[in-house]
Amino acid sequence: NSCSKTSIPAKSVTSIIDGLKKLYIEKLKPLEIAYRFNDFVSPLLTASDFDAKPQVMLLGQYSTGKTTFIKHLLQASYPGAHIGPEPTTDRFVVVMGGTDERSVPGNTIAVQADMPFSGLSKFGTAFLSKFECSLMPHPLLEHITFVDTPGVLSGEKQRTQRSYDFTGVTSWFAAKCDLILLLFDPHKLDISDEFKRVITSLRGHDDKIRVVLNKADQVDTQQLMRVYGALMWSLGKVINTPEVMRVYIGSFNDKPINEQKIGPMGRELFEREQNDLLADLKDIPRKSCDRRINEFVKRARQAKIHAYIIGHLKKEMPTMMGKQKAQQRLIDNLEDEFAKVQREYHLPPGDFPSLEHYRETLAGYNIDKFEKPKPKMVQAVDDMLGYDIPELLKRFRNPYD
Amino acid sequence: NSCSKTSIPAKSVTSIIDGLKKLYIEKLKPLEIAYRFNDFVSPLLTASDFDAKPQVMLLGQYSTGKTTFIKHLLQASYPGAHIGPEPTTDRFVVVMGGTDERSVPGNTIAVQADMPFSGLSKFGTAFLSKFECSLMPHPLLEHITFVDTPGVLSGEKQRTQRSYDFTGVTSWFAAKCDLILLLFDPHKLDISDEFKRVITSLRGHDDKIRVVLNKADQVDTQQLMRVYGALMWSLGKVINTPEVMRVYIGSFNDKPINEQKIGPMGRELFEREQNDLLADLKDIPRKSCDRRINEFVKRARQAKIHAYIIGHLKKEMPTMMGKQKAQQRLIDNLEDEFAKVQREYHLPPGDFPSLEHYRETLAGYNIDKFEKPKPKMVQAVDDMLGYDIPELLKRFRNPYD
Ligand SMILES: Nc1ncnc2c1ncn2[C@@H]1O[C@H](COP(=O)(O)OP(=O)(O)OP(=O)(O)O)[C@@H](O)[C@H]1O
Ligand SMILES: Nc1ncnc2c1ncn2[C@@H]1O[C@H](COP(=O)(O)OP(=O)(O)OP(=O)(O)O)[C@@H](O)[C@H]1O
Ligand SMILES: [Mg+2]
Ligand SMILES: [Mg+2]
Numbered sequence: 001n002s003c004s005k006t007s008i009p010a011k012s013v014t015s016i017i018d019g020l021k022k023l024y025i026e027k028l029k030p031l032e033i034a035y036r037f038n039d040f041v042s043p044l045l046t047a048s049d050f051d052a053k054p055q056v057m058l059l060g061q062y063s064t065g066k067t068t069f070i071k072h073l074l075q076a077s078y079p080g081a082h083i084g085p086e087p088t089t090d091r092f093v094v095v096m097g098g099t100d101e102r103s104v105p106g107n108t109i110a111v112q113a114d115m116p117f118s119g120l121s122k123f124g125t126a127f128l129s130k131f132e133c134s135l136m137p138h139p140l141l142e143h144i145t146f147v148d149t150p151g152v153l154s155g156e157k158q159r160t161q162r163s164y165d166f167t168g169v170t171s172w173f174a175a176k177c178d179l180i181l182l183l184f185d186p187h188k189l190d191i192s193d194e195f196k197r198v199i200t201s202l203r204g205h206d207d208k209i210r211v212v213l214n215k216a217d218q219v220d221t222q223q224l225m226r227v228y229g230a231l232m233w234s235l236g237k238v239i240n241t242p243e244v245m246r247v248y249i250g251s252f253n254d255k256p257i258n259e260q261k262i263g264p265m266g267r268e269l270f271e272r273e274q275n276d277l278l279a280d281l282k283d284i285p286r287k288s289c290d291r292r293i294n295e296f297v298k299r300a301r302q303a304k305i306h307a308y309i310i311g312h313l314k315k316e317m318p319t320m321m322g323k324q325k326a327q328q329r330l331i332d333n334l335e336d337e338f339a340k341v342q343r344e345y346h347l348p349p350g351d352f353p354s355l356e357h358y359r360e361t362l363a364g365y366n367i368d369k370f371e372k373p374k375p376k377m378v379q380a381v382d383d384m385l386g387y388d389i390p391e392l393l394k395r396f397r398n399p400y401d
Numbered sequence: 402n403s404c405s406k407t408s409i410p411a412k413s414v415t416s417i418i419d420g421l422k423k424l425y426i427e428k429l430k431p432l433e434i435a436y437r438f439n440d441f442v443s444p445l446l447t448a449s450d451f452d453a454k455p456q457v458m459l460l461g462q463y464s465t466g467k468t469t470f471i472k473h474l475l476q477a478s479y480p481g482a483h484i485g486p487e488p489t490t491d492r493f494v495v496v497m498g499g500t501d502e503r504s505v506p507g508n509t510i511a512v513q514a515d516m517p518f519s520g521l522s523k524f525g526t527a528f529l530s531k532f533e534c535s536l537m538p539h540p541l542l543e544h545i546t547f548v549d550t551p552g553v554l555s556g557e558k559q560r561t562q563r564s565y566d567f568t569g570v571t572s573w574f575a576a577k578c579d580l581i582l583l584l585f586d587p588h589k590l591d592i593s594d595e596f597k598r599v600i601t602s603l604r605g606h607d608d609k610i611r612v613v614l615n616k617a618d619q620v621d622t623q624q625l626m627r628v629y630g631a632l633m634w635s636l637g638k639v640i641n642t643p644e645v646m647r648v649y650i651g652s653f654n655d656k657p658i659n660e661q662k663i664g665p666m667g668r669e670l671f672e673r674e675q676n677d678l679l680a681d682l683k684d685i686p687r688k689s690c691d692r693r694i695n696e697f698v699k700r701a702r703q704a705k706i707h708a709y710i711i712g713h714l715k716k717e718m719p720t721m722m723g724k725q726k727a728q729q730r731l732i733d734n735l736e737d738e739f740a741k742v743q744r745e746y747h748l749p750p751g752d753f754p755s756l757e758h759y760r761e762t763l764a765g766y767n768i769d770k771f772e773k774p775k776p777k778m779v780q781a782v783d784d785m786l787g788y789d790i791p792e793l794l795k796r797f798r799n800p801y802d
Contacts, residue, residue, distance in 0.1 A: 031546030070693065166594065221666055221669070221670045222670055222673050222674070225629065225648075225650060225670070226645075227628075227646055228626065228629070228630060228633075229629060229633045229645060230633075230645045231633075232629075232630045232631075232632075232634045233632035233633045233636065233637035233639065233645045233646070234632070234639075234643070234645075235634065236633065236634035236637035236638050237637050237638065237643075238638075240636075242635070244627075244630060244631045244634045244635075245634070247626075247630055249626060262666075263665075263666040263669075264664075264665075264666070265622055265663075265664040265667060266666060267666070268622070268664075269622045269623055269626070272623050273623070
């Protein structure tokens with residue numbers, strides 16, 4: 001069916017990401033809207049989701065040096081940065097490039113359609129008042145956005161509850177981020193209950209996690225080995241992957257390394273580790289582009305499956321009477337209905353949406369009122385997957401390769 | 402009931418261990434024999450169990466340097482030692498002090514009552530032909546016995562099965578040992594299935610385990626950190642204690658440390674680690690004495706509980722008819738019977754023997770034929786626990802304190 005292959009004019013597309021944005025609007029979004037993909041699986045993408053820079057999130061106990069780390073990389077403080085020995089950063093701060101230096105409060109960012117943060121509104125005003133965007137002109141920020149976070153609490157302090165869903169927020173950012181740095185320092189090794197929950201909230205994004213053992217020059221070599229060993233021992237128990245997490249050992253601030261403690265060998269080790277970490281950071285934009293292509297393809301597959309499911313359910317509805325009962329029966333037997341769709345279209349079961357959430361959402365709709373299956377819409381997505389995207393990848397290279 | 406307090410004449414006792422040996426023969430052993438404690442729970446102790454030196458067992462993949470480690474500590478090869486890059490040590494070798502240098506084959510040792518290894522007979526001749534005792538005069542061996550072991554196999558090699566129960570043997574030695582050294586080298590980090598089973602066979606003796614990251618000067622500092630981190634990561638997953646296992650990093654052989662790889666800081670670190678490990682080894686005889694007192698007390702409590710259980714079961718038997726049926730019913734309901742004994746004597750449930758093994762052993766006996774409960778025998782053990790042992794500890798100090 002070649003007539004649906006209305007490929008986008010080559011001249012208007014400037015990059016892979018730009019091409020994906022156009023393909024989304026022309027070919028995928030119509031299918032998503034027709035079957036309310038946004039309600040059932042994932043919000044519609046906006047231009048800002050495509051234009052957003054790759055993000056690096058920093059997590060860790062208070063005073064492990066998260067804000068200092070960003071300052072060290074930028075060789076400048078971001079607007080509103082606070083550094084100090086007590087818990088200082090009290091909010092999530094997105095540090096991004098801008099024409100001038102200024103802070104934008106969370107409530108304002110959340111309503112800006114050109115910022116990729118409207119999804120955060122669901123965490124409520126208690127969260128939005130602890131959320132901020134910090135803009136400044138900086139060459140590094142043209143390629144990477146940083147997310148500074150309030151220190152994870154431990155023991156005693158943990159009991160004074162947060163006023164918002166902290167791990168919900170970290171999980172939200174984890175999905176959007178390209179790299180997650182977990183910071184530890186030799187005197188703050190314990191993985192508190194809140195920290196454990198935070199690490200659990202990163203599940204599914206294990207490949208993005210890197211660990212930084214910061215302030216490593218505050219102890220001597222033998223102590224450092226103990227500290228580092230203990231960290232790996234307990235992290236291995238919390239993070240359930242057999243692959244060892246990469247740990248960067250060093251002291252990420254502007255001060256010279258304390259050679260008295262760690263010796264010249266230590267300095268050399270730290271320098272090599274720091275270089276490795278910088279290389280890892282520099283690699284983010286390139287990897288980010290690949291990741292976005294991947295996720296876009298994954299999303300298109302999910303949208304197709306969603307359309308198949310809704311189409312199947314609608315077909316199962318009676319034409320005349322007993323619609324309500326039929327709908328209830330379908331919702332109750334949703335697992336079986338999923339299985340039928342899976343068999344009919346030969347789909348991998350792992351690509352199906354979460355049963356629980358789907359069932360809940362479905363209860364708010366009249367299955368009968370959904371549009372009839374539109375083969376052309378599905379065909380457009382198939383063409384996009386089989387033709388347009390491969391063409392796009394042929395025409396443009398990853399700009400960071 | 403003071404008449405049972407026939408305390409042992411002070412002059413004949415020369416040390417705590419000597420005192421325990423005498424107390425065992427006079428007060429505990431009679432109770433154990435009366436109720437067949439040896440069949441149900443644990444073999445009778447022999448003089449050699451008291452006289453045996455504290456033991457250190459070395460475990461690890463082949464070529465990680467176990468035999469070299471012993472050679473390095475003794476500054477001499479033990480009779481029959483083989484060192485080489487391929488799997489060399491093909492048997493369990495107990496290295497102990499003797500008047501002259503010689504090797505005694507396993508079949509011979511197992512029948513010698515004055516050696517604490519008769520228990521190993523249960524692993525059969527296939528094992529005994531892979532077991533050896535290596536004797537030599539050496540000041541260190543007057544205080545410590547080493548157990549060298551064949552390298553744990555990995556991957557491919559693992560498939561050619563051992564002809565005996567390898568993990569059964571490591572578990573047997575683990576119970577008798579005071580320290581278990583797990584050796585790794587930077588190029589042999591993977592914990593194979595056999596190694597996992599070996600580590601599992603050490604369960605209950607976690608406090609005796611120390612890890613040695615040997616040949617650490619074969620890689621540079623940054624690689625060493627990666628290797629060490631990976632080791633802790635995977636060990637933490639295999640050993641289920643939150644307490645971090647102590648790891649000694651170094652190169653335990655007679656050659657000078659390779660400073661080119663590891664630098665002067667590395668040498669200093671290794672020296673400190675080596676000193677720590679030596680201190681840990683020197684501490685074994687002192688700790689061993691404390692441990693033996695503990696285990697002796699634990700055994701006495703178990704023997705009492707065993708006597709209570711047998712006494713209770715005998716009481717439940719009918720005097721005239723239906724003995725076989727009654728015995729079967731008691732065996733079937735053994736869990737309930739244990740619970741009754743526990744309540745009657747206010748005993749901690751954790752001190753009770755394993756139900757399964759007890760049930761099996763009981764099936765081979767006529768409950769009715771057991772001797773009547775002998776309160777005097779139990780009283781003797783109570784006196785030993787409440788009077789003799791505290792007296793003994795007052796009279797003698799740990800000779801290594
Ligand atoms: N590499 C380093 N070496 C030594 N001190 C450091 C290092 N990095 C940060 N510090 C010091 O540690 C303290 C905490 O630093 P910082 O405020 O950056 O931590 P944070 O993780 O952002 O804490 P919070 O979670 O409270 O915001 C400050 O006093 C800072 O100067
Ligand atoms: N600390 C060390 N540094 C460098 N090489 C070492 C070190 N210790 C041992 N080696 C070398 O490693 C090889 C294996 O040593 P050894 O035979 O002692 O290991 P093993 O653990 O006893 O092996 P197996 O399980 O086969 O008996 C030998 O070539 C030895 O010289
Ligand atoms: Mg901060
Ligand atoms: Mg050997």
